[in-house]
Amino acid sequence: MSMKLYPPAISNLINQLARLPGIGKKTAARLAFYILGLPAGEAEALAQSILDARESTCFCERCQNLTDQPMCGICRDAARDVSVVCVVAEPRDVAAIERTREYKGAFHVLHGVLSPINGVGPDDLRIRELLSRLEGGTVTEVIMATNPDTEGDATALYLARLLRPMGVKVTRLAYGIPMGGHLEYADELTLAHALTGRREI
Amino acid sequence: MSMKLYPPAISNLINQLARLPGIGKKTAARLAFYILGLPAGEAEALAQSILDARESTCFCERCQNLTDQPMCGICRDAARDVSVVCVVAEPRDVAAIERTREYKGAFHVLHGVLSPINGVGPDDLRIRELLSRLEGGTVTEVIMATNPDTEGDATALYLARLLRPMGVKVTRLAYGIPMGGHLEYADELTLAHALTGRREI
Numbered sequence: 001m002s003m004k005l006y007p008p009a010i011s012n013l014i015n016q017l018a019r020l021p022g023i024g025k026k027t028a029a030r031l032a033f034y035i036l037g038l039p040a041g042e043a044e045a046l047a048q049s050i051l052d053a054r055e056s057t058c059f060c061e062r063c064q065n066l067t068d069q070p071m072c073g074i075c076r077d078a079a080r081d082v083s084v085v086c087v088v089a090e091p092r093d094v095a096a097i098e099r100t101r102e103y104k105g106a107f108h109v110l111h112g113v114l115s116p117i118n119g120v121g122p123d124d125l126r127i128r129e130l131l132s133r134l135e136g137g138t139v140t141e142v143i144m145a146t147n148p149d150t151e152g153d154a155t156a157l158y159l160a161r162l163l164r165p166m167g168v169k170v171t172r173l174a175y176g177i178p179m180g181g182h183l184e185y186a187d188e189l190t191l192a193h194a195l196t197g198r199r200e201i
Numbered sequence: 202m203s204m205k206l207y208p209p210a211i212s213n214l215i216n217q218l219a220r221l222p223g224i225g226k227k228t229a230a231r232l233a234f235y236i237l238g239l240p241a242g243e244a245e246a247l248a249q250s251i252l253d254a255r256e257s258t259c260f261c262e263r264c265q266n267l268t269d270q271p272m273c274g275i276c277r278d279a280a281r282d283v284s285v286v287c288v289v290a291e292p293r294d295v296a297a298i299e300r301t302r303e304y305k306g307a308f309h310v311l312h313g314v315l316s317p318i319n320g321v322g323p324d325d326l327r328i329r330e331l332l333s334r335l336e337g338g339t340v341t342e343v344i345m346a347t348n349p350d351t352e353g354d355a356t357a358l359y360l361a362r363l364l365r366p367m368g369v370k371v372t373r374l375a376y377g378i379p380m381g382g383h384l385e386y387a388d389e390l391t392l393a394h395a396l397t398g399r400r401e402i
Contacts, residue, residue, distance in 0.1 A: 005296040007269035013254040016247045021235050022228065026385070033293045034222050035251060036258055036267060037312075046217045047251040050236060053214040054244045057237055066237060068208035092234045095206045111238075184227070 010036070062133065064109040064126040066091045074098075074107060081105045086143040087130065087159065089113050089152065096184045097145065100192040105143070108133065113146055113155040122158070130159075134166055141169040143195075147182055148173070211237070263334065265310040265327040267292045275299075275308060282306045287344040288331065288360065290314050290353065297385045298346065301393040306344070309334065314347055314356040323359070331360075335367055342370040344396075348383055349374070 006014065010032060018028035035043050059065070060072035067073070074080060074094070084105030088094055094107050110125040133139060142163055146152035160170040173195065207215065211233060219229035236244050260266070261273035264286075268274070275281060275295070285306030289295055295308050311326040334340060343364055347353035361371040374396065 005299050007258065007267070007274075009250075009254040009257040009269055010267060013250045016250040019247075020232055022231070027223065029293055029296070030223070030385070031221055032254065033267075033291065036254060036292075043251055043255050046220075047248040049210075049214045049217040050244055050248040050251075053210040053233065053237060056210040057208065066208070066211065066234075068210055073208075090234065091237075092230055095230070098206055184231070 059109075063107045064111060064129055065094050065107060066109075079104070082138055083140045084143065085130075085133065085139050085141070086145050088145045089147065089155070090184075092184050093145065096186065096191060097195070100188050100195060102192040102195050105141075108142075110146070110155070113151040114158055115151050125155075127159070127162070131162075131166075134163065134168055139168055141171060144170060144172045260310075264308045265312065265330055266295050266308060267310075280305070283339055284341045285344065286331075286334065286340050286342070287346050289346045290348065290356070291385075293385050294346065297387065297392060298396070301389050301396060303393040303396050306342075309343075311347075311356070314352040315359055316352050326356075328360070328363070332363075332367075335364065335369055340369055342372060345371060345373045 005011075013032045013035070014025070014028045017023055017031050018025050020028075023031070035046065038046075056068045057066050058068070058070075060067045060075055061070050062075045063072060065072045065074070069076075081104050085108050086097060086103060086105055087108045087110060088097070089110050089112060091109055091111075094109060097103050097107075108126070108130050110127065110130075112120050112125050114120060114122065114125070130142075134142075142159070144156035144159060146155045156172055160172075163170050206212075214233045214236070215226070215229045218224055218232050219226050221229075224232070236247065239247075257269045258267050259269070259271075261268045261276055262271050263276045264273060266273045266275070270277075282305050286309050287298060287304060287306055288309045288311060289298070290311050290313060292310055295310060298304050298308075309327070309331050311328065311331075313321050313326050315321060315323065315326070331343075335343075343360070345357035345360060347356045357373055361373075364371050
């Protein structure tokens with residue numbers, strides 16, 4: 001319906017915004033008109049920030065987190081304990097755990113979780129890269145910090161079975177996080193407790 | 202805090218997104234990572250849609266609505282009744298009224314409402330343009346369709362006092378719309394009733 005109501009460029013902007021997660025058609029229209037009403041330069045700065053972020057961002061060659069250098073700041077930090085690797089599903093989960101200031105180890109970002117229903121198998125995640133990190137023998141513990149939901153649990157269990165034969169201790173975040181909840185929305189204290197109370201799986 | 206957690210380009214994207222209305226820091230981070238995870242070309246299409254919409258959009262020389270031509274589609278439509286002008290605060294309100302399919306007249310977009318607290322006076326709205334439209338004598342009725350809140354009511358009243366001496370009938374949308382509510386979120390039926398039951402002010 002909006003095709004007739006707005007010029008094509010505005011319809012297109014609304015449709016583009018409506019593809020973002022959690023943004024419906026009405027919110028997208030609201031955002032679009034807000035963007036069209038911004039002072040000169042500000043909308044362009046928003047567009048440019050998208051292009052810049054995409055262009056300057058790559059994956060850390062070690063932990064697969066998003067970074068603007070070959071290796072991310074955490075992997076470059078000599079003070080981090082590289083014998084412990086915390087495995088998370090998404091880059092935003094790294095930020096969530098870093099905010100607790102409780103964790104001094106390394107990370108590994110899978111970029112997803114196993115999800116047969118969505119056609120996501122082990123080859124679609126950065127599991128190969130994790131295995132090659134463990135080959136060196138430096139890593140003694142892998143903390144599975146995927147979300148405590150069906151897919152997150154299945155991914156943790158799958159990796160635990162894969163890694164245990166390699167002689168590495170595999171642990172899981174303590175269930176301080178409410179079941180079905182999402183890591184990125186947990187408060188710092190809950191996440192810190194979950195880290196401290198982690199147990200072997 | 203996010204300055205340390207993310208590379209500058211990602212922090213910047215999060216900050217830019219967090220400036221949009223109704224988007225908090227956590228939602229902005231979620232959107233940013235979603236954008237960074239999009240397949241090649243899609244994030245660029247989003248950025249481009251912002252630039253295109255800004256570049257191709259101007260104000261209709263008659264009704265001041267957003268358009269990609271000198272005159273908008275509604276003002277160019279010979280079938281519309283130009284003797285009735287519906288005055289709205291924002292372009293999105295035009296779309297809301299058009300969706301009712303009840304209204305066959307013209308529009309005028311003020312681009313705001315009177316708001317002394319925010320420093321918005323009559324000179325900041327497209328009132329001059331409305332007055333010059335009425336000079337021709339073609340317009341017999343002006344429907345004030347600003348939101349039924351303090352500022353919308355004040356704007357309607359101000360314009361009513363300004364226009365009545367010009368011999369034009371000034372009406373207000375019927376209060377089918379709940380007080381304090383916003384036009385763009387009203388359903389089509391409520392808005393249609395509000396149009397039908399409009400009364401002189």
